[in-house]
Amino acid sequence: xxxxxxxxxxxxxxxxxxxxxxPIYQSTTFKYDKTADIGAxxxxxxxxxxxxxxxxxxxxxxxxxxxxxxxxxxxLCTTSGQAANLLAVLNICxxxxxxxxxxxxxxxxxxxxxxxxxxxxxxxIFIRNDAGEAEIQAAIQPNTRLIFGExxxxxxxxxxxxxxxxxxxxxxxxxxxxxxxxxTPFLCRPIEFGADxxxxxxxxxxxxxxLQVGGVIVDSGKFSWDNGKFPELTEPDESxxxxxxxxxFGAAAFITKARVQLMRDFGMYPGAINAFLLNLGLETxxxxxxxxxxxxxxxxxxxxxxxxxxSVSYPALPGDKYYQxxxxxxxxxxxGVMALVIKGGKETAVKFMDSLNLASNEVHVADIRTCxxxxxxxxxxxxxxxxxxxxxxxxxxxxxxxxxxxxxDIIEDVEQALKKAKV
Ligand SMILES: *Cc1c(COP(=O)(O)O)cnc(C)c1O
Numbered sequence: 387x388x389x390x391x392x393x394x395x396x397x398x399x400x401x402x403x404x405x406x407x408x409p410i411y412q413s414t415t416f417k418y419d420k421t422a423d424i425g426a427x428x429x430x431x432x433x434x435x436x437x438x439x440x441x442x443x444x445x446x447x448x449x450x451x452x453x454x455x456x457x458x459x460x461x462l463c464t465t466s467g468q469a470a471n472l473l474a475v476l477n478i479c480x481x482x483x484x485x486x487x488x489x490x491x492x493x494x495x496x497x498x499x500x501x502x503x504x505x506x507x508x509x510x511i512f513i514r515n516d517a518g519e520a521e522i523q524a525a526i527q528p529n530t531r532l533i534f535g536e537x538x539x540x541x542x543x544x545x546x547x548x549x550x551x552x553x554x555x556x557x558x559x560x561x562x563x564x565x566x567x568x569x570t571p572f573l574c575r576p577i578e579f580g581a582d583x584x585x586x587x588x589x590x591x592x593x594x595x596x597l598q599v600g601g602v603i604v605d606s607g608k609f610s611w612d613n614g615k616f617p618e619l620t621e622p623d624e625s626x627x628x629x630x631x632x633x634x635f636g637a638a639a640f641i642t643k644a645r646v647q648l649m650r651d652f653g654m655y656p657g658a659i660n661a662f663l664l665n666l667g668l669e670t671x672x673x674x675x676x677x678x679x680x681x682x683x684x685x686x687x688x689x690x691x692x693x694x695x696x697s698v699s700y701p702a703l704p705g706d707k708y709y710q711x712x713x714x715x716x717x718x719x720x721x722g723v724m725a726l727v728i729k730g731g732k733e734t735a736v737k738f739m740d741s742l743n744l745a746s747n748e749v750h751v752a753d754i755r756t757c758x759x760x761x762x763x764x765x766x767x768x769x770x771x772x773x774x775x776x777x778x779x780x781x782x783x784x785x786x787x788x789x790x791x792x793x794x795d796i797i798e799d800v801e802q803a804l805k806k807a808k809v
Contacts, residue, residue, distance in 0.1 A: 389455065389572055390672040397451030397665075410662045411443045430629065430646060440649045444658035448665050452592075452602050455571040455668075456584050459607030460641035462649065463600060463661060467567060467587020469654040470601030471495055471534075474563055474585050477644045478616055479531045481507030486525045486532070488546065489776035490515045490539040491565065492587075493766035496773065499534075512776065515544040522554040531615065532561050537576060537715065538568035540751065541761050541785040542778030543699040543725050545711035552580025559613040567591075568721045568752065572675040579715065582609040583640065590752035591721065593667040594674055598660040603644060607637030619643060625651075674754070674790065679719025681796065682788040686724050688797050693729075694738075694804040696782065700724035722788040723751060725778075728807065732781040735760060738807035739784060744791065744799035756789035756796050 387395065398408045416435045418424050426432040435441050445463050453461035464470045479485060487499050489512040499510035511525045515535070522533070533555045535546040548564065555562040561582035566574060570591045576584050586592060588600040611619040611632050619639050622628035626647060631639040649655055656664075679702070686700040701712035702720040712720055728735040739747050745756040749764060759765060762781050766774060788796060 392451065392455050393572075393672045394669050396454040397449070398447040408444060408447050408662060408665050410658045412658045413442075414438045430626075430634070430642075438658070439653050439655050440645055442655070442658050442661070444665075445656055445661040448661045448668070449602070451665070451668060452571075452586075452588075453604055455575075456566070456604040457571075457575050457577045457606070458584065458604035458641075460638045461602050461604045462641055462644050463588070463602050463656050463664075465601070465654045465656050466599050467565075467585070467589060467601040468494055468498060469652075470585045470587070470603050471565060472498060473644055473648050473652065473654070474583055474603045475499075475503065475508070475532065475534070477640060477648055478561070478618065479503075479508050480618070482529060483531045484509040484511060484527055484529050485534060486511050486513060486522070486530055487534040488513060488515045488517075488536065488539070489773075490542045490544045490778050491534070491536045492540045492567075493761070493769055493777065495565065496777065497768055500773075514776075515539060515542075515546060519550065519554055522551060523558075526554075526558050526560070530558070530560060532563055534563045534565070536565040536567070537574050538701070538721060538723075539778070540568055541723065541725050541759075541765075541783070543701060543708070543720070543723065544778060545701050545708040545715055545720075547711055548576050548579035548581055548715060552582075555582075556580070559615055561609045568723060569716060570671060570675060570721075572672050573679070573716050573718055573721065577604075577606040577608070582606050588664050588667075591667075591675065591678070592671060593664050594671070594752065594754055595663075595667055596750055596753045596755070597663045597667070598656075600656050600660055600664055603641065605638060605641035605644075609640070611639055623647060675719070675721070677790050678722030678752075678788060681790065681793045682722040682724060683719070684793045685786070685788050685796055685800065689724075689726060689800070692804060694734075694808055696727040696729045698724055698726055721752070724786050724788070726784045726786055727780050727782045728784055728804075730782065730807070732760075732762065734807050735782045735784050736763075738803050741803035741806035742799055743802070744795060745786070745803075751785060751787040753787060754790045756791060756799075757787050759785045759787075761785055
């Protein structure tokens with residue numbers, strides 16, 4: 387099936403007489419005839435649902451759909467994008483390990499990696515999105531367990547060179563984890579370029595309607611975990627009467643462990659109703675992404691000529707620093723998000739945002755409604771000046787997330803707000 391078809395049909399195939407739309411299985415538990423049936427489920431020797439902290443039929447259908455869209459062997463939904471990235475890392479890292487991540491990634495992930503993981507004894511070494519192979523190699527230590535990047539960095543809009551990072555990671559026996567939130571599998575499928583694990587904040591384009599906060603982890607099933615660096619996947623799991631994930635689950639070792647061990651222990655599984663809402667968004671993802679991209683390209687080209695705008699970062703623009711990489715990894719567009727630097731710094735940027743009528747000022751992005759955010763005073767407020775600079779954030783930067791309204795209305799609104807900001 388092609389992507390448009392997968393968006394609609396993957397994950398749920400009703401049998402004769404069953405509901406056409408994905409049902410909401412709003413139940414914490416599932417009834418069985420025999421104690422032994424439940425025992426077999428706990429043993430992982432049979433398939434089925436037994437408790438909605440680690441699996442639920444509605445969520446499962448959405449997991450199967452997203453795994454199919456990304457080209458993975460399995461997926462695990464989480465209660466947020468933050469939870470997805472945390473679980474993906476903790477699945478293979480313990481106290482004393484380190485990870486390598488790109489400094490332009492989402493501010494929430496920077497806090498998680500630089501501050502909270504550090505408290506758990508996991509060190510994060512940050513490198514530039516544009517680092518060459520030697521620079522990436524130099525960041526890798528004997529205790530490094532993974533490399534992490536974002537396809538399209540939020541909000542700096544840098545394009546991540548997946549193949550380059552995958553090559554260095556694989557030479558060192560390490561997996562590459564990619565946060566593919568902004569691109570979605572409609573614009574880029576990182577696994578096809580060598581990524582091993584893909585994560586998402588499904589809160590963004592996948593949902594698209596600002597209805598649920600959620601995340602997902604997708605396992606490519608391609609990484610060889612039995613190179614001596616990942617004993618948690620190859621040695622017996624004491625908390626699961628000696629199960630050996632690679633031995634017992636093969637290509638699905640990583641995602642199975644994330645579910646039956648970490649999800650069991652941390653309990654960050656979404657409710658059925660949230661998965662249902664996410665699925666509604668996924669069904670229209672393909673058509674929405676096309677329109678986000680075309681609207682954003684029109685707005686970005688228009689803003690390039692404004693005397694109020696210092697710069698527009700949108701990698702689909704031929705003059706953009708990341709145009710070549712975008713042509714390779716995102717040939718069908720670069721989402722609806724762009725980073726604008728308004729002339730006059732923070733004060734003018736805030737005045738511009740406060741003067742918008744149609745576009746809303748909110749902590750969100752990738753919605754059907756056009757919205758704006760000021761990273762330096764909002765999402766990235768916790769970062770210090772040095773981190774802000776490394777994350778590619780200018781004090782006058784506005785993150786504009788172009789929605790699905792008529793593009794002429796969006797441009798008219800932006801124009802009138804720029805005029806007001808000028809006075
Ligand atoms: C929003 C976002 C996250 C965090 O996701 P939540 O669903 O808000 O927890 C992670 N990565 C990226 C790229 C994001 O845009």
